[in-house]
Amino acid sequence: MPAVLAVLGLIFMWVKRSWVLKQDAGSGKMGDIASHIYEGALAFLNAEYKLLTFFVIGASIALAAISFIVPTTHILIVVAFIFGAVFSAFAGNIGMKIATQTNVRTTQAARTSLPKALKVSFGGGTVMGLGVAGLAVLGLTGFFIIFFHYFMGGEWTNVHQMTIVLETLAGFSLGAESIALFARVGGGIYTKAADVGADLVGKVEAGIPEDDPRNPATIADNVGDNVGDVAGMGADLFGSYVATVLAAMVLGNYVINDMGGNIVSEGFGGIGPVLLPMAIAGVGIIISIIGTLLVSIKNNDAKEAEVQAALNKGNWASIILVAISSLLLVRWMLPETMQMEFFGEGIQQISSWRVFYATLVGLVVGGVISAVTEHYTGLGRGPVLSIVQKSSTGAGTNIIAGLATGMISTFSSVLLFAVAIWASYAFAGFYGVALAASAMMATTAMQLAIDAFGPIADNAGGIAEMSELPPEVRERTDILDSVGNTTAATGKGFAIASAALTSLALFAAYVTFTGIDGINIFKAPVLAMLFIGGMVPVVFSALAMNSVGKAAMEMVYEVRRQFREIPGIMEGTGKPEYDKCVEISTKAALREMLLPGLLTIGFPIVIVLVPMVFGYENRLIAEMLGGYMAGVTVSGVLWAIFQNNAGGAWDNAKKSFEAGVMINGEMTYKGSDAHKAAVTGDTVGDPFKDTSGPSMNILIKLTCLIGLVIAPILGQDMTIAETPDIDEVTINTEIETEPVGVITSEVDEVEKERIITSEASVEPLTISEEKVALAEISSEVKQVKME
């Protein structure tokens, strides 16, 4: 069913796309510029795909090797991986193409009216959103159906088989997230290198305005908006979407396990808890379509608030519809009550109502995080006004105020996440956490439509400027652009919230895959890895920031060279070599993303390999890797919030001067010393909010996904019996002298005897006797262990 809904979504996307493409694309200079942007974007995509091909081949070989070593990892994981990468790249391709085709059509539409311009630009965003969501659901459900039939013959056998299905499916998610790494980090470097390079030489040195066609870097700058904000964000959410649903499916499988390993009598072929996350995602696509249809304005003289209200209406409508549909799906697809294992608290009875409450938690987080982000970064809000005030005493105080704002903003966001983890777990265990994430991600298509419309409007304004259209066109696109800036900030909030919840869900799935019974940070090696994990996002951010600096300097030298060598360029008679600048940004982005990428992928592998060389037990290594994952997640979330919000606040503090601000009783405008201080802040904030900050999302998700794919290796000396028993697993790891196979068969024998032995010895005892027996047993266990 979800696959059908996904196809429906894709069909709607196609219809919408045809509608957008049928719109008038203007003519002459406009078309010329737009085609430059379109080609620049395609040039980046093609260069990226070339590099990715090598990466995908290399990673596929590594995965194939894993599948030969680990019995539970099937070679099909490689196929899933490749398709995940291809689907993600394809979704990015659709998004980039439509965005770079919609921009000029939006400009043209803005010549007639604002409602028309919104309709066109949001239409482009909708195509992007539905493309991403549709392909994600289609790919995931498609592969699930295939693997379900291949491994299990299309009907429930046991938890162990389903685990293999889901482990193989993890390849799809890994492929998607790998592409996201390149798209997000590379895109972030690209967009800021072009932006800073264009500004430094164009605005500062040559004194020509922004988006001036004489600036050779201006096309690269406009391409960058698409590469970073459209393709990067799209790949990011594509990855989150797939990973969240996958993690929820894994945990759903463990719910079945905790319920005794078979719930075929409950309907849905006995896999209701596994299917539910996909069902929510599928219905979410249809809901998003409804949501996008609600976004429209009628008034040609509308201001930002009206446009924002139209977007909000669509957004809230979809959130409410997801809540309602979650209720129906949860009640319909899940058993009335379930048993779930809570670590340290034993098995609990959970009614499906509590699962529904957990999904509500996710929806609330999605809504609240946007509000929190807007508070800290919004124009006219306290924090931004405070930065504006501090700008009057110079760049130093402006920077301190911006840093402090970003840091303070972690308080409410982290508190929100902590409460969300706690609440959704209390409602329905880690399955609840994963479903909270799934419910939040159900509106992905809608979120992306809102996110993507901003850069489209931004580009539309740039095209209007470059092709010297009448000022009212630019005014209309400016209104859309301004709303787009706000949605960009809140979109980043949504993205980090989704990454945080996704990582937690993956983290939980990781523990169940490895078969360990927890991650004990009181073991020093685990604690050491927690430290290292905490450090990685910080170093990653620094590398990304330095990359932007390096790439921007290359751009500066190239633009200077063109100004110097091409005759008549400043008079508008010589034609700048736009493609050279596009090429520099492209090459720099791809080159500079390698080191951070290596860090992300290399660290988990080193953490597994080094202790293996030292002869550590797999169980301990699994805990160490888990500690690392937790460190990366906690620190990554913090640094993402810090950097995104500081960057957003600096940006809007600078923008405040455009309309004029009151400082110490005086109206202060652009060009004042305070404004210059604010520009410095914005320079620092740019890589924060567009490169290193958003990269954190990918870092934490990819780290947890790599962990999940490695997990079966670490779990391989532990038996995954039909009903995995933690006590048994512990024992197995402690008896190291025997080869794995032997233990497995012995345990199976023990399994058979279990019911007889345990019932025989426990049943006749009264409660107080039981306690004594318990203590006796425990001392026996200890005694045996010691020997």
Add this chain to the structure above:
Amino acid sequence: MPAVLAVLGLIFMWVKRSWVLKQDAGSGKMGDIASHIYEGALAFLNAEYKLLTFFVIGASIALAAISFIVPTTHILIVVAFIFGAVFSAFAGNIGMKIATQTNVRTTQAARTSLPKALKVSFGGGTVMGLGVAGLAVLGLTGFFIIFFHYFMGGEWTNVHQMTIVLETLAGFSLGAESIALFARVGGGIYTKAADVGADLVGKVEAGIPEDDPRNPATIADNVGDNVGDVAGMGADLFGSYVATVLAAMVLGNYVINDMGGNIVSEGFGGIGPVLLPMAIAGVGIIISIIGTLLVSIKNNDAKEAEVQAALNKGNWASIILVAISSLLLVRWMLPETMQMEFFGEGIQQISSWRVFYATLVGLVVGGVISAVTEHYTGLGRGPVLSIVQKSSTGAGTNIIAGLATGMISTFSSVLLFAVAIWASYAFAGFYGVALAASAMMATTAMQLAIDAFGPIADNAGGIAEMSELPPEVRERTDILDSVGNTTAATGKGFAIASAALTSLALFAAYVTFTGIDGINIFKAPVLAMLFIGGMVPVVFSALAMNSVGKAAMEMVYEVRRQFREIPGIMEGTGKPEYDKCVEISTKAALREMLLPGLLTIGFPIVIVLVPMVFGYENRLIAEMLGGYMAGVTVSGVLWAIFQNNAGGAWDNAKKSFEAGVMINGEMTYKGSDAHKAAVTGDTVGDPFKDTSGPSMNILIKLTCLIGLVIAPILGQDMTIAETPDIDEVTINTEIETEPVGVITSEVDEVEKERIITSEASVEPLTISEEKVALAEISSEVKQVKME
């Protein structure tokens, strides 16, 4: 014995102090200015003590309440707490007094020769160092002897009794660290408020040089150096010193526990592992005295390198001597082989050699962290030069480069800590981690002497400037000051390393106090607390930075008022009201430290109380608090390194311009645009390196100490038997229906039966049968648990 050594140290301190005070203090204007600084410093101390009195009374009442609730916490903890606070305050008092008396004597000595000036200023530092270390060891050992006699009658009874002794002793450590919170955070706010305020109006607005006597804030600025760098650093290391030794003692007690609860046959009254940390600390004092005696130069025309070499000689000599004495003490006081419990790995045999290796790890960390810090912040090193280069393109790129440097620097530092944790734990468990910290801290007196001499030299230079002495005097003090800047940076590295290791040791002690068998971050509430813990240092830093901004603005208004209202102030005929500025800094510092202080103390309490209200098990709450502690430590260490190193690098990037630097082939000096950009960086770096960065040390240590004091409350529903058995403890928490007492007696009965039962059932089995039995037993345990 350690008490005797401490007294010896204090006697030597007194001798040194008399010698310093006998030095010529100069006359006329010099003395006048010096007495202003002295009085300003005392004014701050007195105001601080007043506030602290209220705090100590409040905290004592809270502790008394705890001691009534928790049977194992004795009311004497309140006495220990008060003495800890008083000792720490007294040590701060000695340090501040001697520092503010040595400064003018250094100026006077610099009129004759550089070697003399070094001798005097370093003599002052030595008094400070020995005062802190001597009082710390005296207080700790004194109270240990008292409690040992009070609770145990002066001879070994059992582990449980010793735990009570050490829990009560934790009060001393808590008192010391509470004072450190106020001294470090308040001092950090004080010094930067005065510094920024003095500079903004004096240097920028009025155009008068630094340390000009016409500037009303100049005395406050000089007082600030003492308040922040002398008293703050002193209290910080006093706290680390006490906490480290205490934590090592607690873990030593658990070594005895793991060895069967009685090692009286091994000598030292059966408490060798508990006494060892105190012995190392005591011997460290004598070694530090030897080290300080080695610091001297002969050449009157010596440059920075020679002075630095003299300090290094003393420092390395003491490190090597500590290594030798640790070897002797470890081999002498510890049993030849010990049994230690490694969580998840069972009991291991540890020879005392391995404990010695663990102490070596600590010494290496202390040495390497200084080198790493110097690499990232040192003049003429790559990172600083790179920031200098980036200054040429403006403040924005300077800031990005500084932030990136601080962020990158976390890589090697965190890797070092991670390896240190891992290695010292692998050698000798958490006892090894704690002893590594103890060995590193053994040279505290020497470290503090090196640290404190910097601000003294800085002050001496200020006095020379203000009293218009001949330029060669200022040149000589400048050499000392310049060396002092380097030692200040490396000292901060030492302080954060000590705080990190101390926190880990406290963390380990916490787990043993609560009786939990680990902290499982796979439990969602624990994970949520890890997130919250990670966030607290970030918010704390932001609050501290904002406080500096607020306090500095007050100072600016006051200085402006004085310039406006006092006639003849600029001509040197009117006398500025120095005390008004001192008062503003003092009040602001004390007021602004409250919120961060509240955050530090309040969060752990809330984390314990809220779940109690929700009816969570104590065991889970203990894990949650542990997760919080880990989050604070990991994130706090990261932010401390990041902020300290970024701040230090910015500072030296700015200083580089004084001698001139080569940028793009051109020599660039003070006053250039690049220099102005570097000044902006320094403005941002000031609160980073002097306020929020160093405060992290206190935050993480105090958090872990509060946890340690709360621990017995959380452990109270678990039995601390003579040989605590983790399996039993687990069982106890799961049987909640019975009162504690009953279970205890039952467990004791079981204890007796244990040997018979377990031997009877296990002995006759062959190896392969054993495994089956093991599996049976485990399934029985599970069966029983489920019911």
